[in-house]
Amino acid sequence: MSGRFLSIGECMVELSQADSGLLRKGFAGDTFNTAWYARACLPKDWSVDYFTALGDDPMSGEMMEFMQSAGIGTAHVLRIRGRTPGLYMINLTNGERSFSYWRDSAAARQLAADGDRLREAIEASDVLYFSGITLAILPRDDATTLLAELRRAKAVGKPVVFDPNIRPRLWSSLDAMHSTISEGARASTIVMPSFDDEAAHFGDGTIAETISRYRALGAAMVVVKNGADGATIGTDDGEILVPAERIDTVVDTTSAGDSFNGAFLAKFVIDNDAVAAARFAAGVAAKVIGEHGALVPAEKLGL
Structure with a gap:
């Protein structure tokens, strides 16, 4: 069975520390990371596409080329004149990571401004994936x-999959965060939160x-990730x-978490076996956390 997997959200420019005080440039973002691992784990007859908005600057063009080189489709990516991608920098102190962000004017904030194009992309796809960060960066009307x-x-x-990926500082208020995350779950078939x-x-x-809570909002399946304690799957059949x-x-x-999500969905859409998909995803996530960076090449995952 072939199909089309569409991930919706924001990919950013990543700056991380390199040797001699230099910075290394990369590209990453929660929904893009999931698309990356879905692409690595899905059969070749499945396509994986990314839906976002980028600018018309050279960095946006380079990001598009990076996506394409990874086998991720960009036909639905919007290009907005005068805009640029968001950027974040990883700060390391005694091995601990913290992040600084520059995304207020990022093109991705307008990814849902063209409702017709959004509908076209969704209608052309078989599995949809989005996150709480996707919702948080959008103007209220566009999130609606x-x-x-x-x-x-x-x-x-159509399976609609949602990772709440809660980031309070992206929201205007806690009430807005709670209500919109709940609306995201209501729109979804599968919810994949972190406990x-x-x-x-x-x-x-x-x-x-x-x-x-998420089942009461209408999710048929909830897959709760809990780090080293594993993942719990909740359905009508129990937990x-x-x-x-x-x-x-x-x-x-x-x-x-992003790699777990991508690997889980890649396995689940083929076999419809959530337990087997979670075991497979646990193996992929274990390999990912044994390597540096958000995006681990498929050959290092043994795929």
């Missing part, structure tokens, strides 16, 4: 447009509470814990 189109896709039976986020920002005391795969040395946890 995106959610309406995703609800239409869900209503006709530490849900405990911190929704007050969930247990994974069962997280599953129950199943799939253990994480242990590794000796954790090098870099960047993109652990």
Whole structure:
């Protein structure tokens, strides 16, 4: 079975520390990272496309070329005159990572401004993926447009997958964050939260509470990631814990959740077996955190 996987969100320019005080340039972003790992894990007869907005500057062109070289389709990427991509820099202090962002005028904030083009991209796809960050960076009306189109896709039976990926500083208020994240879940078939986020920002005391809350909002399946404690799958059939795969040395946890999501969905859309998909994704995520950087090449994943 072939199909089209569409990931919707923001890819940014990444600056990380290199030798001699220099900075290394890359490209990354939560939904793009997931698209990267979905592409690495899906059969070749599946296409993986990215929906975002970029500028008309050289850096936007370079980012487009990078996506294409990774086998990720860019036909639905909007190009906006006078705009540029967002940028973030990784700061390292005694091995601990922190981030500085420059994204207020990023082109990706306008990715849902053209509702017709958004609908065209969604209608051309079989599986849709988005995140809480996707919703957070959009103007309120544009977020409403995106959610309406995703609800239409869900209503006709397309899998719509949502990672809440909660980042409070991107939201105008906690009320806006809580209500919009909940609306994102209502538009979705599968919700893939991280338990530490849900405990911190929704007050969930247990994974069962997280599953129950998102199931009550209309998700048919909830896959709660909980780091080294594995992932719990909640459906009508109950809850199943799939253990994480242990590794000796954790090098870099960047993109652990994104890689799990991409690998899980790649396996699940083919076999429709959530437990097998979670076991496969745990193996991929274990390899990712054993390497540096958000985007680990497929050959290092053993795929």
